[in-house]
Amino acid sequence: MDQEHTYDVVVVGAGPTGENLADRAHAAGLSVAVVESELVGGECSYWACMPSKALLRPHTALAEARRLPGAREAVGATLDAAAVLARRDDFAAHWKDDGQAEWVRGAGLDLVRGHGRLDGPRRVAVDTPDGSRVLLTARHAVAVCTGTRAALPDLPGLAAAGVWTSREATSAKEVPGRLAVVGGGVVAVEMATAWRALGSEVTLLVRGDGLLPRMEPFAGELVAEGLTATGVKISNRVSVSAVDRPAPAAPVTLTLDVGGELVADEVLFATGRAPRTDDLGLETVGLAPGDWLTVDDSCRVTGVDGDWLYAAGDVNHRALLTHQGKYQARIAGAVIGAVAQGEPLDPAPWGPHRATADVEAVPQVVFTDPEAASVGPTAKEAEEAGRRVHVVDYDLAQVAGSALYGDDYRGRARMVVDANSERLVGVTFVGPGVGELLHSATVAVAAQTPISRLWHAVPSYPTISEVWLRLLEAYRDR
Template sequence: MEDTYDVVVVGGGPGGEVAADRVVRSGLTAVVVEAEAVGGECSYRACVPSKALLRPGAAREAAWSVDGARQAVTGALDPAQVLARRDRFTGRGDDTGQADWLNSAGIPLVRGHGRLAGERRVEVTGADGTVRTLRARLAVVLGPGTEPALPPVEGLDRIGVWTNRQATTADAVPERLVVIGGGVVACEMATAWRSLGASVTLLVRDQALLTGWEPCAGEEVTRGLTGLGVTIRFGVSATRVARDGTTRTVTVETDDGATLVCDEVLAAVGRRPRTADLGLETVGLPAGGWLPVDDTCRVTALDGDWLYAVGDVNHRAPLTHMAKYQARACAAAIAERAAGRPADTGRRQAWSAEADHIAVPQAVFTYPEVASVGLTERAAREAGVEVRAVEYRIGGVAGAALYADDYRGHAKLVVDESRGVVVGCTLTGPMATELIHTATVAIVGEIPLEHLWHAVPAFPTVSEVWLRLLEAYGL
């Protein structure tokens, strides 16, 4: 027996949920297959719990940055209350609310591990071992997400290493934490657990943090983490780890001959696609790899318009908000093609995820916050863009000085001189994550700088940095 739907979605994370919802809104039918919790990694073990852990420390830092408020905040954070607040947001992994939402939207949920079983067919193996087959009239959308990649460190797979999952869901603060990595997860989790009282050491193979960003981002986060008391060791890699069976402490050996003793080790060095057991081989695709797609999120390695991939697994923009954006485009393409129209990719089409190429906003909730969108200066030059970069210290803006005493922040615009438009922006400092959307709109809208001059920021706000940047450019 086969149950048939217009669209079968494998993976109930942010991308899968949105794809199914938009398909149903278009008048088609859809079903979601999920083996774990509906809502995916973001809801329970990544974005949501990490920001819940980070916010109390940020609130304290904001109070400390203003004389008069500083004197009112005299104690440390209450770890038990911080962890309890996090659990209120995540429900400790209970996905009842998310599953109920699917039901209310008219989207059946099939719990179990889904894998392709040929063209337009998905076999779902339930927890009890029963197998159910789902057939798609139109399309299968794959959104299995990714899983942590562990570095090649001897013994790491035997110590009960932390990944993002344990780092965002732990029930107690470790006394000593070693973090392997220097990217977003490493920096945010170092910030969160240090603010809760842990002694934190970062082992960073590179010579800077956030190496894919503008240099100012890594420099500011390094200064912020160091100010919090985090020890950062650049140009160092862990080579061997071992956990003591009696004390439960972990010994970490590094390639420069040092030995560290800690209570937990967090590996935060990247992600790999969850495609090893997705049945890709049944349709002629290699198992275990990423799934390249076009701008409609159609898997390009297959002929026909029936297999799509959204979210991290397509390796375009591994961020929750971009997974949802891709899902909207994917669903629109499926509906368009179901109606007999071609849904060719092109500018400003609802079914074309073109922002993946030009305007991917990112936000890191460290001290200070950092945010970016579009191209770095280096990436723009490597792409052959005629570039001019403009920078400004945000602390020189009246609104920033009022917002925080000794406001520290940096703004950088990357301008395409041939077109007179912004193609990249990086911001650091308090409120940076809230300010970045202005740059996103400017890049997507291709708004000429002389037009931005007439978008007057209110006084006295931190947004006045846009006026200062334009003045620095020469307008």
């Protein structure tokens, strides 16, 4: 080893999760080293949340203007693709992490650049860019916050074809003439939306029966209608069996299992995520390389003696969302701080040391047109968990605020109520602008709010939020 250093806590991964966990541990008075092998700020900052939403927002703004007489006449027919891509580049900091690295140092954390691997209990060995090796020893805890990578299927010709994953889809410098998107989840529908708006001819190939299978069925149906209206071609119950690209700049040919072929200039495979644990040294602490890291509600990894190893964010597979990773980081940081100071952990389900929201109140927004937003379980998931539920649906177009928001507004809201406790457990909204409704639903679900109390949360008129009153009336009158 060229260098050896000891800290209270070593965090592997400097994405939003790792940054938050390190910050919370430091706030508890602990010394912290943060290890990063790529860009400080992680997937979200450069290849996911920020660049993808920067690509999507211009389309949404233009679509909203087109729904309003007077505004539609004032806007152009198409987006300026070069301007959209330039703004995307700004939000991705032009793929430079100087600002994020400065934040880490300014927060009192030590940044160690290089590839970190576990090297036995409480030890992380880092191979640095200059070829040296640094051994970091943790007095109290090591936290793995390495996130995920795109999972690609094992198909003939795929490895040599140079296909897009989510990284290429959010960072591409040119608009492809023809784009095939393989998948039906969030990445697939968002990127189909973005690149179609920028001028690509987009074909969406979906293995299942519809889009967004983890949300209420009507969410995928309404998003599919929105995509189709913009010209996206959607084929359900179709899988790709082979990929062929004879040269780097040549078109890609997809062989379909239903027969026939599809030719595109680029192909995005949005077919899931895999944990970044295959080269992490897990075998040195008795865990299997490449596996998701199983944790308890305090984000401590199970199956490792000594309660010193933590995993937060996507790598533990509890909720693959940036905001949930940051939430877990706050929990784990508080736990590490309490344990280091000899304080007892609070066992309460909604206390400071348990990530209960990962199970009960996970929010998510899909930034398509229309938007789809949900928190808590779907009606089916709640029933499969043994709950007796009442389901209330309401047509968002019937809310006064929706009609004012834009002509021909289409949308739907669903409220899932536990029939025994009469508490709200799940909410889904689909429609233009509903992403900004979601936090009110998240607060209500996380607070386990009784329906009787929600009557006293009066929505402002005339806003789309009035849907809350309509849902309560429908529940009362069911």
